[in-house]
């Protein structure tokens with residue numbers, strides 16, 4: 001049986017792929033399998049879902065959203081996509097606190113990898129998790145929260161699927177809100193100068209910059225009163241961009257000449273709509289990605305250094321960098337642990353070579369104190385994990401107790417967390 005992730009860079013051959021409809025069905029599958037991985041939308045670039053054993057999708061598992069009486073929390077099926085979840089929440093009069101660029105990810109996949117959007121004061125989606133309903137290796141169910149099995153809860157907040165199969169997750173929500181999105185182009189020097197003020201004065205702020213571009217596409221999102229029906233369902237039209245990527249994939253030397261024309265002066269766009277429709281955008285051009293979360297004060301220096309390195313080496317990096325902000329948290333495996341972050345995403349067109357590019361750029365991010373996004377390309381070793389994450393030992397001790405036979409671990413994660421047992 002063949003399985004491939006979204007970008008096409010990870011392929012696997014699970015012995016079985018199953019889509020259980022009930023927890024009883026799921027329990028039977030988990031209890032009898034020797035090795036289990038769960039897949040959400042398969043949007044991770046790292047081989048997190050790769051397995052030679054049983055690959056489970058929880059997309060069809062029965063369940064519904066259950067809102068707390070005070071409407072501040074909701075239990076939601078872990079396998080639902082953020083698209084399905086946020087539409088259902090809107091019907092209930094609530095919204096997620098923050099979202100990333102797209103919404104096909106499953107709730108459990110987003111929480112399990114520390115997926116984040118942007119906002120100087122806003123944490124990753126993992127920080128919104130309040131409780132988990134988890135299936136253990138023998139098919140039994142436990143729940144955990146800050147007050148019930150607190151150590152398991154702390155591990156589950158960002159677990160890469162290593163501490164059980166999440167069937168439902170309780171998350172914080174806000175009263176439903178609309179967002180005004182503005183996308184405007186500005187010279188990069190101007191944005192660097194205004195950055196601290198932009199970060200303070202906008203609930204969400206980020207920008208995209210091509211390595212050979214002079215202008216950034218600055219995107220801000222702020223709560224706003226509702227307006228008429230939403231006319232455009234995405235932030236930027238990427239048809240011209242796709243053409244440029246295709247040209248550069250056969251003539252890489254044109255990258256530096258074509259890129260400055262994609263984001264030029266004079267871009268001014270505005271739209272207002274329900275938050276759950278404004279947050280996600282279409283990302284139709286397939287890419288591979290590495291993302292490093294830098295201590296916030298080092299973000300600009302790291303970005304400028306990596307762009308200068310690309311320019312000096314004339315490297316054909318066809319995608320823009322994305323620069324975002326995330327608040328600090330206290331999650332054991334979070335790259336934002338104790339550190340307000342500036343995130344730098346480095347992408348490459350999926351049809352072009354990316355492995356050497358990322359491997360050479362990675363030391364720049366590491367030298368600036370960066371920790372990688374777990375779902376995106378990195379080359380951390382077990383020793384790096386222990387060095388970068390002071391709480392890794394706590395996570396490992398919970399994992400060892402929960403799953404001593406390493407049923408839920410695959411080869412990649414066994415290497416990363418020094419887990420003993422059968423790898424497949």
Ligand SMILES: Cc1cc2nc3c(=O)[nH]c(=O)nc-3n(C[C@H](O)[C@H](O)[C@H](O)COP(=O)(O)OP(=O)(O)OC[C@H]3O[C@@H](n4cnc5c(N)ncnc54)[C@H](O)[C@@H]3O)c2cc1C
Nearest residue numbers: 040041042043044100101105106109115116160161166375
């Ligand atoms: C186009 C695109 C845009 C993206 N945008 C962003 C962004 O804006 N911000 C950001 O931070 N990241 C972003 N990402 C990364 C993405 O959010 C993460 O890879 C996320 O994990 C994907 O969710 P998924 O459902 O596809 O998870 P998968 O890749 O399927 O799985 C991720 C992990 O979660 C585990 N898992 C899944 N379901 C369960 C479950 N029920 N129980 C236990 N473990 C489970 C898996 O085993 C695996 O370890 C993007 C990726 C792509 C391809």
